[in-house]
Amino acid sequence: MNEIIAKEEIAPDTYRYQIYHPRIAQKRKAGQFVIVRTHDGGERVPLTIVGSDLTAGTVTLIFQAVGHSTRELAQLGVGDRLLDLAGPLGQATHIENYGRACVIGGGYGTAPVLPIAAALGDAGNDLIGIIGARTKELVILEQELGDICSRLEVATDDGSYGHPGFVTDVLQALLDEGEPIAFVLAVGPSPMMRAVANLTKQRAIRTMVSLNPLMVDGTGMCGGCRVEVGGETKFACVDGPEFDGHQVNFDLLMKRQGTYKPEEQEAAAHGPHCRIGLDAAR
Amino acid sequence: MSPKATAIPRQPMREQPPLERIGNFEEVPLGYTEEQARVEAGRCLQCKKPKCIEGCPVAVDIPGFVALVHEGKFAEAARKIKETNVLPAVCGRVCPQETQCEELCVLGKKGESAAIGRLERFAADWERTQGLVERPRTAPPTGRRVAIIGSGPAGLTCAADLARLGHDVTVFEALHEMGGVLVYGIPEFRLPKKILREEIDALRDMGVKLETSAVIGKLATIDELVHEDGFDAVFVGTGAGLPHFMEIPGENLLGVYSANEFLTRANLMRAYSFGEAADTPIARGKRVMVVGGGNVAMDSARTARRLGAEKVVLAYRRSRDEMPARAEEIHHAEEEGIEFHLLTVPVELRGDEMGRVSSAVMQKMELGEPDDSGRRRPVPVEGSEYEEPIDVAIIAIGAGANPLISSTTAGLETNRRGYIVSDPETGATSIPGVYAGGDIVTGSATVIEAMGAGRRAAAAIHQHLMEVRRSTEARAEV
Ligand SMILES: Cc1cc2nc3c(=O)[nH]c(=O)nc-3n(C[C@H](O)[C@H](O)[C@H](O)COP(=O)(O)OP(=O)(O)OC[C@H]3O[C@@H](n4cnc5c(N)ncnc54)[C@H](O)[C@@H]3O)c2cc1C
Ligand SMILES: Cc1cc2nc3c(=O)[nH]c(=O)nc-3n(C[C@H](O)[C@H](O)[C@H](O)COP(=O)(O)OP(=O)(O)OC[C@H]3O[C@@H](n4cnc5c(N)ncnc54)[C@H](O)[C@@H]3O)c2cc1C
Ligand code: SF4
Ligand code: SF4
Ligand code: FES
Numbered sequence: 001m002n003e004i005i006a007k008e009e010i011a012p013d014t015y016r017y018q019i020y021h022p023r024i025a026q027k028r029k030a031g032q033f034v035i036v037r038t039h040d041g042g043e044r045v046p047l048t049i050v051g052s053d054l055t056a057g058t059v060t061l062i063f064q065a066v067g068h069s070t071r072e073l074a075q076l077g078v079g080d081r082l083l084d085l086a087g088p089l090g091q092a093t094h095i096e097n098y099g100r101a102c103v104i105g106g107g108y109g110t111a112p113v114l115p116i117a118a119a120l121g122d123a124g125n126d127l128i129g130i131i132g133a134r135t136k137e138l139v140i141l142e143q144e145l146g147d148i149c150s151r152l153e154v155a156t157d158d159g160s161y162g163h164p165g166f167v168t169d170v171l172q173a174l175l176d177e178g179e180p181i182a183f184v185l186a187v188g189p190s191p192m193m194r195a196v197a198n199l200t201k202q203r204a205i206r207t208m209v210s211l212n213p214l215m216v217d218g219t220g221m222c223g224g225c226r227v228e229v230g231g232e233t234k235f236a237c238v239d240g241p242e243f244d245g246h247q248v249n250f251d252l253l254m255k256r257q258g259t260y261k262p263e264e265q266e267a268a269a270h271g272p273h274c275r276i277g278l279d280a281a282r
Numbered sequence: 283m284s285p286k287a288t289a290i291p292r293q294p295m296r297e298q299p300p301l302e303r304i305g306n307f308e309e310v311p312l313g314y315t316e317e318q319a320r321v322e323a324g325r326c327l328q329c330k331k332p333k334c335i336e337g338c339p340v341a342v343d344i345p346g347f348v349a350l351v352h353e354g355k356f357a358e359a360a361r362k363i364k365e366t367n368v369l370p371a372v373c374g375r376v377c378p379q380e381t382q383c384e385e386l387c388v389l390g391k392k393g394e395s396a397a398i399g400r401l402e403r404f405a406a407d408w409e410r411t412q413g414l415v416e417r418p419r420t421a422p423p424t425g426r427r428v429a430i431i432g433s434g435p436a437g438l439t440c441a442a443d444l445a446r447l448g449h450d451v452t453v454f455e456a457l458h459e460m461g462g463v464l465v466y467g468i469p470e471f472r473l474p475k476k477i478l479r480e481e482i483d484a485l486r487d488m489g490v491k492l493e494t495s496a497v498i499g500k501l502a503t504i505d506e507l508v509h510e511d512g513f514d515a516v517f518v519g520t521g522a523g524l525p526h527f528m529e530i531p532g533e534n535l536l537g538v539y540s541a542n543e544f545l546t547r548a549n550l551m552r553a554y555s556f557g558e559a560a561d562t563p564i565a566r567g568k569r570v571m572v573v574g575g576g577n578v579a580m581d582s583a584r585t586a587r588r589l590g591a592e593k594v595v596l597a598y599r600r601s602r603d604e605m606p607a608r609a610e611e612i613h614h615a616e617e618e619g620i621e622f623h624l625l626t627v628p629v630e631l632r633g634d635e636m637g638r639v640s641s642a643v644m645q646k647m648e649l650g651e652p653d654d655s656g657r658r659r660p661v662p663v664e665g666s667e668y669e670e671p672i673d674v675a676i677i678a679i680g681a682g683a684n685p686l687i688s689s690t691t692a693g694l695e696t697n698r699r700g701y702i703v704s705d706p707e708t709g710a711t712s713i714p715g716v717y718a719g720g721d722i723v724t725g726s727a728t729v730i731e732a733m734g735a736g737r738r739a740a741a742a743i744h745q746h747l748m749e750v751r752r753s754t755e756a757r758a759e760v
Binding site: 023024027035037041042043044068069072083084085086087088089216217219220221222223224226228233238252255256258259260 | 456457458466494495496497500501502523524525527533534536537539540542543546547551552560561562563565636637684685686
């Protein structure tokens, strides 16, 4: 169990792992995630289940090495085992046939979009996909999403590929063209999800976003993942991670995501093995 | 009654001095020496009708084990306790003895009760450190399989009892470590995790299968455990793990934690290896406010102190007499310089421009008429607000029932607060073959009560499995 069966670098610092865990592979539904730990003393890192292969008994994870723990994860190779793999966690995406739906992925947020797009496609939706990245080489899963969507648009911030600009620029253009989009799903950096939600709110298009607050246990025990939706506090790990984008308090989400920025930076400055909270314990 | 016995004072236990211990996470009380233990044991009057036993939820044979300690038969004393309590090293440390066994001890009527908890801890520690722990004998395999969900004291006790009876037991735990609150909640300085690990190793030696990172309800439902995986019975011991917040403005600011999150980061995520590499950060406040008056609040306050807080304020809405924490922990907290703001609650948390908590608006309370619980209800004093500058707040006002199991198990009866309804004598729930006990049934209670529930359920499960076997055998013969 938990063995890495395949590893692939699909973009700079972005990896796709196939991990052996037949039970999660069988049980998981679109929108759910796992929590992984690589070593004793390691953090519990939440990652979306991007897909599964029932014959091989594997789940697919795609992640970007952005900080200490995801870099540790990227160090592993085929044949290594994750120390812990818990899941499938969170609520599955509510899937129905909306007619024409639009799925939007920003950066490595494109990975979580893939399983949801697949489920929406299976339910008969006609899908438009929009994926964005900073630059051409960071565009991921174009092929995979292209196979599911009847139309796929790509945007890069620097204009090196596809439309120059943001995914919201593409969405705006589609809406202006009169595309009859009945449902939008967006996953990516919080500012992107907020921008999408602002745009669709004006036109009253139902919009779901997948939130990624900091998490610890992922089972509803700690409340660290709390987010505010429609003025109410929710625990993203058990009530979400998907919520109505028009109701989410993104300001709060972004602030809370930055809780440990000073600590992470200080730790990074002191080298890989000085992690905060330890010196005090001595 | 020997007059000599009562003349001997209750033996104190050596402790790390407060100024020293706030700089480390090591255990505070250091335990009795052999001499002290024997002297203390000699104080017990060996009552014919021992009242103390009535105060113990699992009815430990207190005079029996205390007499053995007095005679210097320490390992025998530990084994005597283990006849009814599988985790004496834990209970000796964390039971609220002053409201359980020791409250009823006759010595306490005139002077100080026998130090039952300290003796229990001594006997268990002695047996363990001398390497004299015996692997419990297990009965021949019955061929019956039991799933235990949750590895807190309820689940571990139930698993141990069933394994001893020869059943094939698997414990499923959602987190990456076994032990429930004993590992993620109660700090190292109160309960060294090494003790717990050894208890868990003993379970493994008895053939119990331990599966971590197994979130039941998600990875598999109870129905699937029974119908697909072939478990003959299930015990649910998932605890009360849903943190309550106060629902006051500012509670989602950065630096505001539930006690569960704060303690989990501090305990579980630093997993016994203090000072070595651990990757999970925690906000180290200089001025910390803890809200609550129970063990959880004391543990949070004392942990914050050890993480470097210069000032730790503990706000509790009632008076000191009503604090539910163990007396010893309140005493330890005070010694460590925790400031108690009694009859006080925060009514608002305020933040800086970065969204970090920077102060709490506090309000004084006074005690009014008694409420449903018989305790006098705190009522706000108008105009008594003051602002307390803080950079971390920890909310320790209790926990509720986690819905992971109830929401995924059709037909499982819960009460209006979401706790599982089960027979207090047997743990039987509304679903045949499914039992429950511990905090998920009673709400937040104590370690020993959870163990008692695990134990009663194990007996009932055994009986149920044996009856099922008899009836299937009878059918096979026809
Ligand atoms: C439900 C859920 C699903 C997720 N799915 C994926 C996925 O499929 N692929 C993937 O690459 N990542 C995913 N993430 C995000 C991933 O968990 C974080 O990137 C990871 O925890 C960062 O850990 P680190 O120690 O490497 O970085 P850190 O050193 O902790 O952080 C590096 C930087 O990333 C920021 N950061 C840290 N955690 C988060 C977060 N949760 N959200 C946004 N920013 C964060 C920090 O503020 C910092 O700037 C998901 C998160 C959640 C909650
Ligand atoms: C900080 C703190 C200090 C305390 N101090 C004391 C004290 O000094 N003395 C005392 O007597 N009591 C104390 N208590 C209370 C005591 O710890 C509890 O009453 C006791 O642990 C309850 O035991 P339990 O077995 O019912 O559940 P828990 O100990 O809560 O264990 C439940 C376990 O089930 C797991 N679980 C939950 N859901 C699932 C699922 N769906 N699938 C798999 N696993 C699951 C959880 O992860 C957890 O490990 C304290 C509690 C806390 C939080
Ligand atoms: S188990 Fe707890 S209550 Fe019972 S005798 Fe021991 S310390 Fe007292
Ligand atoms: S009540 Fe007190 S004195 Fe009597 S047997 Fe129990 S511990 Fe000993
Ligand atoms: S991560 Fe702890 S409650 Fe969600």
